[in-house]
Amino acid sequence: MSEQRIRAALQEATDTHNVNIGAGALASVPDVFRANFGDRPPVVVADGNTLEVAGKEVQRRLEEAGYTTLEPYVFPAEPPLYAEYSNIEKLRDCLKGHDAIPVAVGSGTLNDIVKRSSHECERPYMCVGTAASMDGYTAFGASIEKDGLKQTLSCPAPRAVVADLEVLRHAPEDMTASGYADLLGKVTSGADWLIADSLEVEKIDPAGWSLVQDHLREWTDSPAELRAGDQQATEDLIEGLILSGLGMQSYESSRTASGAEHQFSHLWEMEGLGHGEGHKGTPLSHGFKVGVGSVAIAALYELILERDLADLDIETLRNSWPTKEEMEQSVRVQHTSPDLEEGAVEQTLAKYISVDELAERLELLREVWSGLRAKVREQLRPAEQIREMLQAAGCPTGPVEIGLGWEDFEATYFKAQTIRKRYTVLDLAFETGILGECVDELFAPEGFWGRVAASRATADGAGL
Numbered sequence: 001m002s003e004q005r006i007r008a009a010l011q012e013a014t015d016t017h018n019v020n021i022g023a024g025a026l027a028s029v030p031d032v033f034r035a036n037f038g039d040r041p042p043v044v045v046a047d048g049n050t051l052e053v054a055g056k057e058v059q060r061r062l063e064e065a066g067y068t069t070l071e072p073y074v075f076p077a078e079p080p081l082y083a084e085y086s087n088i089e090k091l092r093d094c095l096k097g098h099d100a101i102p103v104a105v106g107s108g109t110l111n112d113i114v115k116r117s118s119h120e121c122e123r124p125y126m127c128v129g130t131a132a133s134m135d136g137y138t139a140f141g142a143s144i145e146k147d148g149l150k151q152t153l154s155c156p157a158p159r160a161v162v163a164d165l166e167v168l169r170h171a172p173e174d175m176t177a178s179g180y181a182d183l184l185g186k187v188t189s190g191a192d193w194l195i196a197d198s199l200e201v202e203k204i205d206p207a208g209w210s211l212v213q214d215h216l217r218e219w220t221d222s223p224a225e226l227r228a229g230d231q232q233a234t235e236d237l238i239e240g241l242i243l244s245g246l247g248m249q250s251y252e253s254s255r256t257a258s259g260a261e262h263q264f265s266h267l268w269e270m271e272g273l274g275h276g277e278g279h280k281g282t283p284l285s286h287g288f289k290v291g292v293g294s295v296a297i298a299a300l301y302e303l304i305l306e307r308d309l310a311d312l313d314i315e316t317l318r319n320s321w322p323t324k325e326e327m328e329q330s331v332r333v334q335h336t337s338p339d340l341e342e343g344a345v346e347q348t349l350a351k352y353i354s355v356d357e358l359a360e361r362l363e364l365l366r367e368v369w370s371g372l373r374a375k376v377r378e379q380l381r382p383a384e385q386i387r388e389m390l391q392a393a394g395c396p397t398g399p400v401e402i403g404l405g406w407e408d409f410e411a412t413y414f415k416a417q418t419i420r421k422r423y424t425v426l427d428l429a430f431e432t433g434i435l436g437e438c439v440d441e442l443f444a445p446e447g448f449w450g451r452v453a454a455s456r457a458t459a460d461g462a463g464l
């Protein structure tokens with residue numbers, strides 16, 4: 001079943017020609033390599049850990065198939081590899097010394113480094129995934145820290161991806177849990193696209209939508225089994241992550257896989273949350289931040305969906321709509337880091353609309369609200385359920401577990417809206433004038449986060 005879906009998905013993809021997922025799939029590396037690169041020499045790129053779990057076997061299999069391989073390029077195992085530009089320069093300079101095709105053996109960071117380095121040498125590459133930890137394997141672009149800022153540097157996705165379920169099942173459990181949280185985040189990102197579509201901000205692309213959303217429930221329904229290392233649950237997860245990446249590739253945007261829950265994650269990332277320490281001595285993963293963001297956004301959605309937005313008082317909202325200058329000012333006071341502040345101003349002003357455009361959009365919202373509300377309800381899951389699923393998979397589910405204070409967490413609902421121009425539920429709540437009151441409700445003693453905070457305090461008080 002999985003094979004058929006992937007074959008169909010590859011028809012939509014522009015960069016990736018082959019994906020092979022399966023138990024024992026490492027054995028297919030030489031064939032997949034030959035189908036894409038013929039007799040060109042390969043060079044394995046790994047880090048100290050991934051060299052052991054799969055890199056040496058990949059190297060051996062390529063040699064047995066008659067390839068003259070180069071000595072593997074190996075980043076140190078410790079400290080954990082960080083996606084910073086200096087690593088790309090090092091690898092790129094080495095790649096320039098020969099014409100071998102890089103075979104990245106690793107997960108998110110390693111794949112991103114090889115993706116961008118290969119691109120800078122104008123060379124295609126292939127990837128052997130070692131953990132179902134994020135959806136970036138088949139996505140274009142690499143998330144890299146350059147000049148002190150995490151940014152997405154453009155570069156094509158790998159020509160081919162191989163993922164051996166035996167390797168993935170034995171990956172560190174936090175990595176698998178992170179991938180699960182990244183995938184579950186598509187629940188809220190899908191809802192955001194439904195809103196942007198209905199308000200004619202960004203039309204849904206049926207192919208990009210289907211790749212990510214059609215099987216999402218099936219892929220995410222067995223978090224406890226996944227945590228226990230079940231092969232089917234692992235296959236479902238990696239299939240979901242790979243297809244999500246192909247969805248971004250086909251639509252040429254991360255809209256297909258990323259909404260407000262990712263804006264929470266990006267903000268925390270840019271503010272430096274969990275760099276270098278975090279969970280068990282490794283930096284806080286992308287997926288873990290997205291997971292907490294998903295719970296936060298699902299809880300916000302619940303409050304918004306209780307309201308009747310067909311009843312909006314457009315005149316009042318018109319009168320309180322900020323001018324462009326006021327908007328800029330309100331963004332500036334929210335951010336403390338100068339780089340983040342400049343970036344947020346740029347992104348916010350890029351989606352600024354005039355008061356007449358606001359009125360038009362709100363008129364449209366009033367018309368479409370009942371249909372849109374029904375569609376969004378069908379797309380979403382209750383916040384409590386998302387929290388339980390994440391917990392079952394071994395993911396953090398609230399701010400304290402990721403080292404974030406309650407006040408900073410509450411402020412995220414406002415700040416996250418400013419850092420990306422992509423239209424999400426945060427924009428809907430802001431434009432309809434209900435963001436502040438919804439956030440107040442969430443953090444009130446009886447609200448979603450108020451109750452979570454109270455139950456934590458009780459647990460702490462009881463010494464649990």
Ligand SMILES: [Zn+2]
Pocket residue numbers: 134135182258262286290
């Ligand atoms: Zn993601």
